[in-house]
Amino acid sequence: MEASELKLLVIEDEPMIRESYIDMLEVLGYQADTAINGKDGLLKLSQKEYHLVITDLNMPVMDGQETLKRIKKKYPQTEVIVVTGFATIETAISAMKEGAFDYITKPVSFEHVKIILNRCRNHIKARNENEELKNLNTQLKHVNEIKDKFITITNHELRTPLAVLKGYFELVDLSIEDKTEELKDYLGIISSTLVEMIDLVERMHHLSEAENALSKLEIKEFNLNETLIAVTNEMKILFEKRDILFEAYTDPKGVFIKADPGSIHKAIRELLQNALKFTEKVGKFYCALKKKRPIKKFIFLWRIPASASRQINKVIFLNPFMKYRM
Amino acid sequence: MDKIENQFNVDNLSIEDYQKLVENLRIRINVLNASIFLLEDKLDIIDLDTVNYLGKINSELENIRKMILPYPIKTQNNN
Numbered sequence: 001m002e003a004s005e006l007k008l009l010v011i012e013d014e015p016m017i018r019e020s021y022i023d024m025l026e027v028l029g030y031q032a033d034t035a036i037n038g039k040d041g042l043l044k045l046s047q048k049e050y051h052l053v054i055t056d057l058n059m060p061v062m063d064g065q066e067t068l069k070r071i072k073k074k075y076p077q078t079e080v081i082v083v084t085g086f087a088t089i090e091t092a093i094s095a096m097k098e099g100a101f102d103y104i105t106k107p108v109s110f111e112h113v114k115i116i117l118n119r120c121r122n123h124i125k126a127r128n129e130n131e132e133l134k135n136l137n138t139q140l141k142h143v144n145e146i147k148d149k150f151i152t153i154t155n156h157e158l159r160t161p162l163a164v165l166k167g168y169f170e171l172v173d174l175s176i177e178d179k180t181e182e183l184k185d186y187l188g189i190i191s192s193t194l195v196e197m198i199d200l201v202e203r204m205h206h207l208s209e210a211e212n213a214l215s216k217l218e219i220k221e222f223n224l225n226e227t228l229i230a231v232t233n234e235m236k237i238l239f240e241k242r243d244i245l246f247e248a249y250t251d252p253k254g255v256f257i258k259a260d261p262g263s264i265h266k267a268i269r270e271l272l273q274n275a276l277k278f279t280e281k282v283g284k285f286y287c288a289l290k291k292k293r294p295i296k297k298f299i300f301l302w303r304i305p306a307s308a309s310r311q312i313n314k315v316i317f318l319n320p321f322m323k324y325r326m
Numbered sequence: 327m328d329k330i331e332n333q334f335n336v337d338n339l340s341i342e343d344y345q346k347l348v349e350n351l352r353i354r355i356n357v358l359n360a361s362i363f364l365l366e367d368k369l370d371i372i373d374l375d376t377v378n379y380l381g382k383i384n385s386e387l388e389n390i391r392k393m394i395l396p397y398p399i400k401t402q403n404n405n
Binding site: 146153154158171176180187200 | 344351393397
């Protein structure tokens with residue numbers, strides 16, 4: 001904040017002193033309005049916003065102490081500097097307790113005024129910046145709330161209607177027998193758009209899960225065999241329903257790793273869900289757990305028999321949330 | 327085997343991601359709405375099931391639209 005930007009009001013009953021203050025302030029680069037007593041000062045404050053008021057303490061009609069009280073009550077953002085004689089230094093200290101920024105003693109020293117005004121200007125600037133940061137922070141909080149709410153919606157509420165939409169679209173596609181080129185175009189656009197939307201929601205779901213998971217990771221040593229058994233028990237009925245022969249093999253020696261059991265459980269379950277999705281009906285699927293040297297690598301193997309030409313796929317667990325494209 | 331670096335970087339879950347997601351979803355809903363409308367228009371529907379399926383599709387689209395509409399694309403701090 002430059003000196004010329006500071007909105008300043010000087011309250012002083014003595015016309016000569018008032019004039020001298022104005023001249024001095026002008027030399028320092030400040031432009032100030034004036035008021036002849038506290039009451040007049042409050043009237044000026046009600047008409048215009050001031051950053052700073054310099055007020056004499058001993059004045060008729062309304063003294064500086066009362067003026068200060070009223071200013072701080074009604075305009076707490078406005079800083080007040082009181083001017084006092086040595087005889088009333090106690091009053092100046094009491095003014096500080098009432099919220100004055102500082103006090104200037106008479107006779108007024110040019111250098112002293114310069115220093116106090118510079119300090120006051122820096123204080124106002126810092127306070128304004130702080131206020132701006134607070135506002136920005138509130139805004140960001142609000143934006144984050146909107147974002148979080150939206151992510152929750154995409155996670156939980158959008159997935160179902162999208163799946164329903166895709167299901168009905170596939171039925172419409174099947175029910176249209178003679179497809180013209182134009183119809184094929186529309187169906188193609190609808191199909192690819194739906195896939196994109198499902199993918200968008202799915203990606204946001206993973207990001208959100210990653211965020212939640214990171215805050216709740218519980219790293220401990222455990223046997224990966226137990227996780228595979230647990231996931232297999234959860235999933236085998238789904239394989240049976242699709243008439244897929246499903247076998248899972250653990251490592252007899254045990255595969256002990258230090259990781260978050262919940263995340264690893266989820267990762268294996270997702271791998272098996274993919275296997276379930278991409279294995280042809282009435283097919284075969286097996287997965288096995290093998291401990292490899294160096295110990296930090298664990299390989300998860302599965303085989304997709306039919307059309308995938310008996311290719312063995314591998315996923316290596318290195319660290320959380322790293323993804324490998326097969 | 328190609329590695330995808332930092333696929334799950336939590337820092338990526340930013341306001342920009344949110345804005346892109348809302349915008350992308352809205353664009354795709356508009357595309358779906360238009361495509362379904364054109365499909366219905368060009369289709370000589372005699373099958374009651376197909377009419378029923380298209381009705382369900384339109385109703386689900388409307389549900390999704392209602393869910394997304396209240397969320398602003400541009401947020402205050404990005405203005």
